[in-house]
Amino acid sequence: MTKPMGIVVTGVSGRMGRMLVETITTSEKARLVGALERAGHAWIGQDLGQAMGSAPMGVMVSDDIAQTLEGADVVIDFTAPTATIGFAQAAARAGVAHVIGTTGMSGAEIAQLPPPSRDALIVRAGNMSLGVNLLVQLTKQVAAALDEDYDIEVIEAHHNQKVDAPSGTALMLGEAAAQGRGVMLEDVSDRARDGITGARQRGHIGFAAIRGGDIVGEHDVLFAATGERIILRHVASDRSVFARGALKAALWTAGKAPGHYDMLDVLGLSEQ
């Protein structure tokens, strides 16, 4: 049997951090070897299991990134843009693969990730679920098959604690629609409508964000024409779909060449 992969989880007290701990500790293929939280967090210095209100796990929560990454194979990171840039640089220095689920990164922040080089192996996706990555491919195909008589709108809904909009997934879907149409998303994107906006511009791709309660994550891609509408939809009802995808990505990095990858690479969907 191959040795379980040693994984560090960042933002371990967060919604995704906790879900990742559960997913990794119940996998035979992986072993949780480190847990990171931001400096000053109440869990720093505590056993992770006890901090989570259960039995000790023998993994201490730390804010020392370099020390925690020592000897690990992969770090899985669902935190915040600035934190993710720091983890990416530390992971490259340590020769540890970095799976990034963090969303809301600007172009300038993405440019600060270490370049695909000898040391940096990054898998980054705004959504790690199989279903959404299939939806990305479907969106590209449908957008390629339809002309601009079909207005494309991406509508997303999330819980009331989400801090970024549009969601990372909505942007992936908008990008896929733009690719299908053979246009650049930044040239056709409508991200804010308020007041007297004027009529919708033909060929534009619109985004709308709903925030409320405990909605895990819902995405519709609407193709609306005169007389008919096509709606491609994904509904996540449990965060475990994202954590399972992230673990799959972590395991996939074994033996891979350094570079920047996404979930389409991990799932073998990139050529479709």
Ligand SMILES: NC(=O)C1=CN([C@@H]2O[C@H](COP(=O)(O)OP(=O)(O)OC[C@H]3O[C@@H](n4cnc5c(N)ncnc54)[C@H](O)[C@@H]3O)[C@@H](O)[C@H]2O)C=CC1
């Ligand atoms: N790609 C995907 O499939 C998914 C992506 N996400 C994204 O993951 C991110 C986190 O989401 P949630 O878990 O819901 O947020 P959350 O707010 O529950 O958790 C974020 C955690 O990161 C920690 N953190 C912040 N700065 C840190 C630092 N410098 N060092 C260590 N820890 C730090 C916070 O203390 C917190 O525990 C968001 O960007 C969200 O959009 C969420 C779900 C799925």
Ligand SMILES: O=C(O)C1=N[C@H](C(=O)O)C[C@H](O)C1
């Ligand atoms: O913040 C979340 O919760 C989620 N974020 C990701 C996004 O921005 O698309 C993925 C998922 O929808 C949940």
